[in-house]
Amino acid sequence: MAPVFTTVKQLLEENSEQQFLDAARILIKFADNVINNPNEPKYRKIRLGNPTVESKLLPVAGALECLFEMGFVEDEEFLTLPGNTSLATMRQIHSELNKYVQSMEKVNGPSSSQPAASPLTSVTTRAPPNPPQNTPTSATTRAPPNPLQNTPTSATTRAPPNPLQNKSRQQITEMERKFFAKIENNLIHVVIYEDPRLQQKARSIIPVENLKTEAHVKLETIKKTDSSAMTSIDFRDLMLLELLAWFKNSFFHWVDAPKCDSCGGETQNVGMAEPTTDEIRWQANRVEHYKCNRCQRFVRFPRYNHPEKLLETRCGRCGEWANCFTLCCRSVGFEARYVLDWTDHVWTEVYSEVQKRWLHCDPCENVCDKPLLYEAGWGKKLTYVLAFSKDEVQDVSWRYSAKHTEMLSRRNECRESWLIQVIHRLWKAREPQNSTQRNEEMKNRLLTELVEFMSPKSGDGQNLTGRSSGSLAWRLARGETGPPTSLNTEPYIFKLSEVERKSKVFHVKYNCARDEYIRISKNGEVTKSFSACVNKQQNVFRKEESDWKMVYLARSEGSTTASLSWKFDFTGMEIDNVEICTSSQTFENGVISWRLCSENQCAILTDAAEVKSYRELCGAEEMTLTVMMSGGKGDVAWQHTQLFRQKMDNMEFYPLDIKVYFK
CATH class of the missing domain: 3.10.620.30 (C8orf32 fold)
Structure with a gap:
């Protein structure tokens, strides 16, 4: 179906006959003005606040769509027809509207408000039409689908309620105007x-x-x-x-919150500031205002929206x-x-x-x-x-x-x-x-x-966690730390396989360059991502230094502390001896502390690039390995505690290596 006919058909079907006639006559008048006076600027602007437009046009479904189809675009409080717009579509819509208005007036008279048969009654009803079908095989159906559109309803799969059912037509039109403005701004x-x-x-x-x-x-x-992976990745x-x-x-x-540019102290938000001419030039229409807790100076934080400026500021x-x-x-x-x-x-x-x-x-x-x-x-x-x-x-x-x-x-x-x-x-x-x-x-x-x-996905096995960027307070305020109970993966616990029970050895190690664990005692089973086998974690991410060709686990930028723990359940088997390598590195006054604990005993571990033996947990059937990171100096304090630091091309060394022997 041609787009012009579609918009007119929508205008006709979704409204009462009188609403259609009132709106159609206004639209015809707008089109007449432009067609008859193509070089007159005043006819190319429609003020949305005009009482006739507000009462007779905006509340009518399809009316704005007709104007947009004619070529009008949103321009703050106006709809404007750009000077270079072809009038061909406008003439088509003008003709279609005239045809229907004349046919209705022929039946009921020019001013009749009584219902009459629509020219489309034989093939349509007055109920709101379904959205276009979701296949891109024609010129009118290239939009994303409503995946539920063709879902059959039953006692257990009823269609969701219409969230707009309690809104008036005018409210809906106003919301859609704002929605369209948001779309248009982003396209620009x-x-x-x-x-x-x-x-x-x-x-x-x-x-x-x-x-x-x-x-x-x-x-x-x-x-x-x-x-075989080369067919799915390049x-x-x-x-x-x-x-x-x-x-x-x-x-x-x-x-x-920005640091004080005078003394480097922490700052507190005190509201908004007026943007300067230069800030507006770089599309920073919002400027946050902060006050230093130490020296009481004010600090501006412009929210730049121009990517060229962001290449320089590199923050936000x-x-x-x-x-x-x-x-x-x-x-x-x-x-x-x-x-x-x-x-x-x-x-x-x-x-x-x-x-x-x-x-x-x-x-x-x-x-x-x-x-x-x-x-x-x-x-x-x-x-x-x-x-x-x-x-x-x-x-x-x-x-x-x-x-x-x-x-x-x-x-x-x-x-x-x-x-x-x-x-x-x-x-x-x-x-x-x-x-x-x-x-x-x-x-x-x-x-x-x-x-x-059309096929909803599953998040199973994807290790989907709460947000890591931003302060904890900020993430909590936005409700983005994740659900109280994980909807995807439970905290990981290592458990023994039958092979490991028979051999009385458990052996797992982690390579940071590969970002993978290998379970030696379980036929070399490989698990990708450091967090996949972690029981608990706070403020830790994997850092790659392209310049230095190094990789390690670090604290999240700006965090003062961080922690990781791995949990092991050996039920039915008693630990005899544990051998562990925990190769890490600190700078300045950074502190990394390792602890290996069972229910009743703990051993304090030392950072070392070689395996060390610990017998403090002898007789236990479970254990937890925990590492805490803190300290460091200045803005890069988070980089002064580095777990498992190694060269990016070092695929052979495993800076975390855990081997447990059982009685």
Whole structure:
């Protein structure tokens, strides 16, 4: 169905006949003014606060859509028709509206308000129509789907309630106006990432050659370990992981409250300040105001929104992180989208050519391809998640939730059909900018994406945890430390296999360069990620130093203390002797303390690059290994306690090595 006919049909079907007639006549008048006076600026502006517009147009479903389809765009309190807009579509809509109005007036008279048969009555009803079907095979159906749209209802799978059912038409229209303005603002913003000069500036800062070298090294390692993996991952994917790690660990840093620029003391927020001309130039319309607890000076913290400025400041919160990281991705040739979560978070998506799908990338957390992190790990109640690029805006909410029905019940800022139509219209507006080949490529990608959205994911086995970026108080205030009881993985406990019971030996070790555990006594079983086998952890992340070619576990930036513990349950077997290597390193006045405890006994361990023997736990059937990190000096105190520090290419040495012999 042609888009023009679709918008007029919606206007006709979703309202009473009198509402349709009133709105149609106003729309015809607006179109008449422009068509008859194409060079008159005053007819190209519609004030949204006009009483007639407010009472007769805004409350009517489909009326704003008709204006947008004609070519009008939001311009603060006005709708404006740009001077270079073709009037062809406007003439089509004008003709369609005239046709229906005349047919109704022919039956009931020009001023009749009595109901009459609609010209479409034979094929339609007055109930709100379903959103367009979710296949991109025609020009009108290229928007993200409602994954529940075709779900059959039953006593156990009822459709969720309409969250907008208690809102008036005028309230809904006003909410949708604001929603559209938010979409439009972000579409305008992402064009900045395409600036060649800005991309060059970013490339001059990014250690591209070093990242490529590291990606090639890891690629060769993967080839040797698992040659079949090369069909699902390539150099570009590994390059993305290197870029993500560099950005998190070496380039950008998190700011909860800025340090005093005079004495370096801690500061306290005291409200907001007026932005200066230069701050506004760099899109810092919000400036936080702080006061130093030590010297009482005031400190400004502009929330810059221009990625060029962020390449210089290299700091901020999630908005600044995602903004700058998306630019960095575009600068090194990745196709990237800026992703906005309506519940107040932002991140990036990068397209993988070999995997033929979009990968979730959160630079604040150094996390890739874990889209359920926010719902299952942080405990967020997601609503709308939209992705923006120079080519498109897409509703990608369904990728980030395993609970589609629950999420749909919270989506109360616009009608689902309206959102689909808006996204489709914006897509169509960008098609002429691209080649036929590019448009076909985009259509194929979307088809794959729609199929992905239809199948909710599971977060099982992904080690999804609460947020790590930001202070604990900040994370608690936002409710992003994760659910009280984990929805994904329980704290890990090592338990004996039958093979280990028979051999009376338990042996596990960890290599930080590989970021993997190997269970020697369990047929060489391998587990990726240091946190996967940890029982408890606080303020710890894996740090890679690209310049020094070193890797280690460190405290989260800005934290004063951190801890890790590993728990072992040997029920039915009594410990005879424990041999442990805990190779770590401190700088300045950093402190690392190790403790190995059973229920009744503890042994204090010393950092050493070689295995040491401990018999203090003899007779126990369980044990816990705990390490505490604290101390250090200055802003980089968090780096002065380093666990398992080793060269990135050292794949043979295991700085954590635990071997238990049983009686």
